[in-house]
Amino acid sequence: MRIHLTLLLALLAACATTGGKPAPQKGEPGMTWIAQALPTGKTSTSAILVERGTPEKVPLGKPYQYEIRLTNLADHDLSDVVVDEDLGEGVTLNHAEPAPAASQGKSARWDVGTLAKGQTVSIRVNATPGTTGALANRCEVRYRALVGGTVMVVEPKLSIESAVPGQSLVDEPVGVRFTVTNPGTGDASGVVISGSLPQGLTTLDGQTAVKIDVGSLPAGASREFTVQVKGTETGAHALKAVATSGDGLTAEAGEAKLEVRRAKLELQAQAAADWLLDRPLACTLKVKNAGDGDARNAKVEVTLAEGITYIGASETVVAAAGTIRWDLGTLAAGQERTLELKVGASKAAEVELAAKASADFAEAAATAAKTRFQGVAALSLEVVDNEDPIAVGTEVTYTIVVRNQGSAAARNVRVECATEEGMALASADGATKREGSGEPAKSFAFVSLDTLAPGQSATWWVKVKAEKAGDVRFRASVTSGEMERPVGETEATKFYQ
DSSP states (O other), X not given: OEEEEEEEEEXXXXXXXETTEEOOOOSSTTEEEEEEEETTSOTTTOSEEEEEEEESOOOTTOOEEEEEEEEEOSSSOEEEEEEEEEOOTTOEEEEEESOOSEEETTEEEEEEEEEOTTOEEEEEEEEEOXXXXXXXXXXXXXXEEOOOOOOOOOOOOOEEEEXXXXXXXXXXXXXXXXXXXXXSSXXXXXXXXXXXXXTTEEETXXXXXXXXEEEEEOTTOEEEEEEEEEESSOEEEEEOOEEEOTTSOEEEOOOEEEEEEOEEEEEEEEOOXXXXXXXXXXXXXXXXXXXXXXXXXXXXXXXXXTTEEEEEESSOXXXXXXXXXXXXXXXXXXXXXXEEEEEEESSOEEEEEEEEEEEETEEOEEEEEEEEEEOOOOEEEEEEESSSSEETTSEEEEEEEEEEOSSSOEEEEEEEXXXXXXXXXXXXXXXXXXXXXXXXXXXXXXXXXXXXXXTOEEEEEEEEEEOSOEEEEEEEEEEOTTOSSOEEEEEEEEEEO
């Protein structure tokens, strides 16, 4: 748009207003300044301010100087600015700074060109008046105001990536990470991430599809989201995801594969079927990961039955009330471990050592080993004479002591005795009576003792009269229901005349 504005400035005219105020006094002393804001007359709403400074009086035929100033008041550049000056009747242009683009007679033209925002330019004119009286000057200012705007052309874009761990176990929660990015130059609105899970994968609440409302995604921005899923079947599962926007953008993520494996524990327990109470029982446990995935945080735990006490183990264990636990760490696929456990029993009974193996997200295993703990009767026999040697015609007493040194009661404990020639049985008594009646024989037995508890003893006494001199022997033996052979002892006594 080209604007033609004419400014008539008379040397004797009153000062014009700029926004309603007198024009400022500028330049050399004795100069009169007038100003006009164009096109509205107010600097606040005009594009250009034209100021003109002239002397109040000049002598006829003498050169004088005056000045024209142009200031860009707009918030943009003004182009093709031109000043056409009418110097007045009888006035001769001597020279100007800058020189005019064209001049003829009393007219001159300056091509200012572009006047930048806020820029001020000055035109200094040197002229000589040729007549007396009031000298009227007139200038016309033309310019072109280019009013325009800038429209930014932008292009939003979408890209998406998905990432999963390489492996997981059946039923183990894993995070699927989606990263959506806007690499474009404009905002993407209404962004949504969606995808269907393949067979064998679900979200933790059992869903087979994923949908994430991202919302607005600014240019250059990225946002990350994680969805927890779990494998319900073994195998390689491929995940796909798509990002879309409300303005029709679509991006597809590359395929992400999750290998789902299974950890499966097997457990065996071995122990003797029958065992003695007074001996430690060794139990062997074998645990194996028969699956194709690592069994992490693997443990084996044995529950001890009542009356069973822990004695020792082949590895470090955690012993608590009634339980023994091995913390094995990770059992790799196919790996097997052998564990040893020693226990003892406080009473005869058939007991079960219950064992179980467990690991994170693994199929647990359980087993048991049964052992019958039983005691054994162990009888000892001691025979002692109370005096040795003895004279013929006197009596000697043989003390017979039977002790049960075993862990089980002895049943039907029977003591049998035998004397030699020169010895005559005088009496027999003790824990039980002598069997039979009438004259005592060289060999005899006591009535069987029903039971003899572990740690207990029973005593019998036999008195014998020495009938003739000699080196004689008194023999005693003991049997029980548990013994296959008798235990015997002989006591020597010297009979003298």
